[in-house]
Structure formats: structure tokens, C-alpha cells
Amino acid sequence: MPVAEVWGIGRRLAKKLQIMGIDTALQLADTSTAMIRKHFSVVIEKTVRELRGEPCLELEEFAPTKQQILCSRSFGERITEYDDMRQAICMYATRAAEKLRKEHQYCMHISAWLKTSPFAINEQYYGNSASIKLSTPTQDSRDIIAAAVRCFDAIWQPGHRYQKAGVMLQNFFCHGVAQLGLFDEYQPRHNSEQLMSVLDRINNSGRATLWFAGQGTQQAWSMKREMLSPAYTTRVSDLPRARVC
Known part of the structure; x- marks a missing residue:
């Protein structure tokens, strides 16, 4: 050898x-x-x-299991509308859930945050975050999106030009088992793991083959992509081109 x-x-x-x-x-x-x-x-x-x-x-x-998963980006243009920011939060929550499942983990703690630019001239700075702790661990994108949107609704303030937002997952478990109460607001979804497995398998052929309605169909907002790495294996437009003379 x-x-x-x-x-x-x-x-x-x-x-x-x-x-x-x-x-x-x-x-x-x-x-x-x-x-x-x-x-x-x-x-x-x-x-x-x-x-x-x-x-x-x-x-x-050896590399320890991740203690948190963060999905966050700066926006290409400032966001001022509720619907646009809600779509962004849903997108980040979806990405975070995908990463969580790749780690074969479940989470109980979900946070969302947003902020304006601290360097904007003649604009009042605003930044805030909110968190939700579920009663049982989950890796279901639907649960994570719903919790992230609830956090977002708690901190959204109109009248600002938002520069950045994100979603964070914490408090991980290696399985989705926990002691449930009769009157818990959240109950595990039937066949959740099987559905998420099918979703991930389909989307592995290319990002956003299937997506959740909350992410929107036409995104008026966009992330900063000047330093985005090419996706040679999943995006045809990123394949290197060779000219034959």
C-alpha cells in the first residue's frame, strides 16, 4: 500500500x-x-x-457531532416586505432541516433572527431573535418551518430595510423519542421519517425539485451570491465549458 x-x-x-x-x-x-x-x-x-x-x-x-446548525445569508438587496422575509425564513428552515437529516439528528430548539445593517446611514438599526422549544425532537421540515415562522412573526417589525436573517437548530438527539404529555401542542407526525426520506431522495437529483409552499414560487428576494461556489454535479449551467477551435 x-x-x-x-x-x-x-x-x-x-x-x-x-x-x-x-x-x-x-x-x-x-x-x-x-x-x-x-x-x-x-x-x-x-x-x-x-x-x-x-x-x-x-x-x-474524532469529529464530534454538531451541536447546532445555522443557515444564514446576507440579502442581495434589502428586504422591506413581510412576505419576502417570510419566504426567506422558510427557505433557511428548509435548508437547516435538510442538514439535520444528513447528520441523522433530531432537534428540539429552533430559532430565527433578522437584522438591518448597522452601517446604514440615516437608518435606525434593528435586530432581534426568537426561539421555540418543541416538546419532542423532530427532523421533519414541516415542523421546523412552522416553528421558524412563529419565531419570525414574533420579531418582525415593518418599516425597516433588512440586510440579513437566519434560522438555527439546537438541542440535538439521535432519535425522535421523548416523553409526551396528553395535552402537548405538538405531536409527532405519522410516517414523518419516510416522507422526509422520499423528499431528500428526490431533491438529491437537484436542489428545489420539490419545495414547500412557504418558500414561494417566484422569489423577489435573493441571497448574496458573489462568492457562491459552483455546483458542478447538480447544476448544468455551472459545468465548465471548453471551446474547440
């Missing part, structure tokens, strides 16, 4: 190792840890020990 294919090594470190005469994973495992420690980091030393069968990487050393 080439040394470049060892987890944590990569091409850059592989070149340095090859200069030292280490071309394969076996040669790396046979290398003195003292020499590795001298020329590389302690992480590479642990990699060598792992190749020898010595457990060095504890579970907590």
Missing part, C-alpha cells in the same frame, strides 16, 4: 517520507517513532503506532 494512501498522510507528507526512503505503509510502520517524532507531528507518530496495532486514537479525538 503506497504511503500516500495512509489515513492522515496525504500527498504532501508522502513526498517528504519518500525522500527519507519510506514509500509504503509497511515501511512507515517499521520506522522508528523517535525519528518520526523528530521530523513530523505527534499525530503522525500516532499513525505509525496505529499501523503497528497500538490503539492511540480515542473516540473523542
Whole structure:
């Protein structure tokens, strides 16, 4: 096995190792840890020990589960209308719910916030946020959108030119089970997981193949997209073009 294919090594470190005469994973495992420690980091030393069968990487050393999911963007133009901002909040809530399901998580705490520009001349600054805690964890886009809109309605103030808004999910669980009360306002939806799975599977072929009515069909608002990364695999217009002379 080439040394470049060892987890944590990569091409850059592989070149340095090859200069030292280490071309394969076996040669790396046979290398003195003292020499590795001298020329590389302690992480590479642990990699060598792992190749020898010595457990060095504890579970907590791997990337932890996300503690929150935030979907937020600045608008290309200031938003002044309630319906436009409501559509934006629904869009952010939808994206956040998609990310939550990719993490195989459920959330109980949903927040929405909005603000004007603090640098706008002759305009009073306004920024606010609101949160809702559900009685049971959910990953259903419908629940998350509904909660985000309730938060938005609590903080919306007309007469401002809004620059930015967002939706945040917190308080994650690895399953949707919780103790319910007889009179709880929120009750889990029947076949929710199956429906969201179908929705995600369809939308994986291209963003917004299916969308929720609250997101609107014609968005008068738009996000800032000057630095938007191209989507080569899902958007035909982003594919590189080659001219044949």
C-alpha cells in the first residue's frame, strides 16, 4: 500500500517520507517513532503506532457531532416586505432541516433572527431573535418551518430595510423519542421519517425539485451570491465549458 494512501498522510507528507526512503505503509510502520517524532507531528507518530496495532486514537479525538446548525445569508438587496422575509425564513428552515437529516439528528430548539445593517446611514438599526422549544425532537421540515415562522412573526417589525436573517437548530438527539404529555401542542407526525426520506431522495437529483409552499414560487428576494461556489454535479449551467477551435 503506497504511503500516500495512509489515513492522515496525504500527498504532501508522502513526498517528504519518500525522500527519507519510506514509500509504503509497511515501511512507515517499521520506522522508528523517535525519528518520526523528530521530523513530523505527534499525530503522525500516532499513525505509525496505529499501523503497528497500538490503539492511540480515542473516540473523542474524532469529529464530534454538531451541536447546532445555522443557515444564514446576507440579502442581495434589502428586504422591506413581510412576505419576502417570510419566504426567506422558510427557505433557511428548509435548508437547516435538510442538514439535520444528513447528520441523522433530531432537534428540539429552533430559532430565527433578522437584522438591518448597522452601517446604514440615516437608518435606525434593528435586530432581534426568537426561539421555540418543541416538546419532542423532530427532523421533519414541516415542523421546523412552522416553528421558524412563529419565531419570525414574533420579531418582525415593518418599516425597516433588512440586510440579513437566519434560522438555527439546537438541542440535538439521535432519535425522535421523548416523553409526551396528553395535552402537548405538538405531536409527532405519522410516517414523518419516510416522507422526509422520499423528499431528500428526490431533491438529491437537484436542489428545489420539490419545495414547500412557504418558500414561494417566484422569489423577489435573493441571497448574496458573489462568492457562491459552483455546483458542478447538480447544476448544468455551472459545468465548465471548453471551446474547440
